[in-house]
Amino acid sequence: MKQLDVKLMHPVEQINMIMGRIYKSGMTTTSGGNISIRDKNGDIWITPSGVDKGSLTTKDIMCVKKDGTIIGLHKPSSEYPFHKAIYETRPELTAIIHAHPPALVAFSIAHVVPDTKIVPQAHSICGDIGFAPYGTPGSVDLGEKIARQFKDKRYKAVIMENHGVVLGGSDMMDAYQRFETLEFCCRTIVNAKRLGEVNYLTDEQVLKYVNHLPANVPHFVDIEYPSDERALRTEMVDIIRRACNQGLMISTYGTVSARWRDNDFLITPHNVARMDIVPGDIVQVKNGMAEAGKTPSRSMALHQRIYQLNPHINSIICTQPVNLMAHAVSGTKFDVRTIPESWIFLQDIPSIPFGLIYNDVDHVAKLFNENRVLLVENDSVFVTGDKLLNTFDYLEVAEFSANSLVMASAIGPLQPMGDKEIEDLRIAFNVK
Known part of the structure; x- marks a missing residue:
């Protein structure tokens, strides 16, 4: 059995596999969330609108060509505008995940940006987190507000006010690991606050451990x-x-x-x-x-x-x-x-x-x-x-x-x- 190399998989296979993992782990719902990959030629592969995430197949994944032509069996996700806006703002990002996992949504509706320095590797994976003001889902306005946060190259993850989270990555696995790690941090913080106060690491401790x-x-x-x-x-x-x-x-x-x-x-x-x-x-x-x-x-x-x-x-x-x-x-x-x-x-x-x-x-x-x-x-x-x-x-x-x-x-x-x-x-x- 050889190691799975996600980078060698076709975009539709990557998207289908990662969305399956997100759904099965309880980090999105049947109708919620969308993920995309931008090809080197400018084409954007993205999850469809209105299709059950629990039974998604590679045939359901949509392609929006660089010239705007849409190819596929369905409509592209209604959140396509902000995916496109992020790619235009940050050309080095080639994969985006947006979803509504419970703990990250809790932070988004409390208007709080999570501090990921609870364990060392989490901060190195997630980095600093941005916060985008509320915008109507699927609107150009929301895309502009999110893209404005991604203009700051410190951010590869942005909390969306009263909405959830959107994350980018150099590839799909990079984006997924950031997404999964950030939700882990948020769940841990929420549970720790039930027990008492959260003890965070200093920048020096994080740097020493990661290295x-x-x-x-x-x-x-x-x-x-x-x-x-x-x-x-x-x-x-x-x-x-x-x-x-x-x-x-x-x-x-x-x-x-x-x-x-x-x-x-x-x-x-x-x-x-x-x-x-x-x-x-x-x-x-x-x-x-x-x-x-x-x-x-x-x-x-x-x-x-x-x-x-x-x-x-x-x-x-x-x-x-x-x-x-x-x-x-x-x-x-x-x-x-x-x-x-x-x-x-x-x-x-x-x-x-x-x-x-x-x-x-x-x-x-x-x-x-x-x-x-x-x-x-x-x-x-x-x-x-x-x-x-x-x-x-x-x-x-x-x-x-x-x-x-x-x-x-x-x-x-x-x-x-x-x-x-x-x-x-x-x-x-x-x-x-």
């Missing part, structure tokens, strides 16, 4: 792919796609690794869209060296140390589900003592300071001697386990529990179990 890539990772070329190693690659890809489909991972962030032999392991690559990872993208790490021709996840060193210091751990998932991240960016204790089953699976979950996973790898790795899950402030959640499916199950339990705690915060103070109840659980379920 923190593994330096001088040695590589090896005598690579072997025996059947058990290939089976593990396939299992990892299945888990990654499952995590993406269930909203536990987004395309721009998420690391999965699994021990293969002794302390050698397999890990996800750096800078490959998570949903599109295939077995051949997975990086083999042997004796601290990565297989030639591939760049491993930036957290490779930490995964390696966790395996070395914790023989009972055979798989690790690091990701950013919105409810766990709401706790991580608000500094609110993730108290699993509120739900018996959650405590049995996860035990107590400590939170560690931002940056520690890179500044003190040994200390963090040792924490997994006694902890199955760690929250990293303004960064991520690390979940460990024996088999990959067990680890994924723990991740699901943790995020479901975090969701319940976020919702409970709107009802009243949390009522956790006491020490006696916890000790009873420890005895009854033989929890060490």
